[in-house]
Amino acid sequence: MAISGPHGESGGVFADINITPLTDIFLVLLIIFMVTTSVTIESAAHVDLPKATNTNPENKGVIVTYTAQHELFVNSKDVPERELLPSLREALGKVDAKIVVFQGDRKVLLGDMVRILNVAKAAGAATIAIAAKRATEAELANHAASGG
Numbered sequence: 001m002a003i004s005g006p007h008g009e010s011g012g013v014f015a016d017i018n019i020t021p022l023t024d025i026f027l028v029l030l031i032i033f034m035v036t037t038s039v040t041i042e043s044a045a046h047v048d049l050p051k052a053t054n055t056n057p058e059n060k061g062v063i064v065t066y067t068a069q070h071e072l073f074v075n076s077k078d079v080p081e082r083e084l085l086p087s088l089r090e091a092l093g094k095v096d097a098k099i100v101v102f103q104g105d106r107k108v109l110l111g112d113m114v115r116i117l118n119v120a121k122a123a124g125a126a127t128i129a130i131a132a133k134r135a136t137e138a139e140l141a142n143h144a145a146s147g148g
Contacts, residue, residue, distance in 0.1 A: 092124050098126035
């Protein structure tokens with residue numbers, strides 16, 4: 001395409017650069033780099049840990065058990081609810097990891113559990129875990145069949 005000057009004379013060729021193919025190439029390269037980076041990160045996350053034949057389980061926290069009959073136990077020791085805070089402070093003082101594991105009966109009310117876990121936090125627990133039993137295949141099938 002020629003450009004004409006003010007007197008009708010041809011001044012040269014007007015150059016128009018189409019950058020669409022260049023943009024397409026950059027987008028394809030970006031996608032390739034994103035995919036290869038995610039694959040590299042995923043493959044680096046797998047660690048084959050060594051196996052040990054003799055292991056000793058470590059005491060990693062305090063276990064608080066609450067029964068359906070409203071009985072409290074701290075590390076299998078029967079504790080009245082009014083003495084829960086000092087008992088937890090004493091038990092947490094004896095372990096390195098400030099973890100409290102709550103084992104509650106299925107019939108325990110949520111409000112009771114929250115109250116006990118708040119006492120555990122006040123006693124100095126850094127982490128709180130709630131224990132659960134792994135369901136068997138039969139229990140899962142019954143739960144699914146009942147519409148739950």
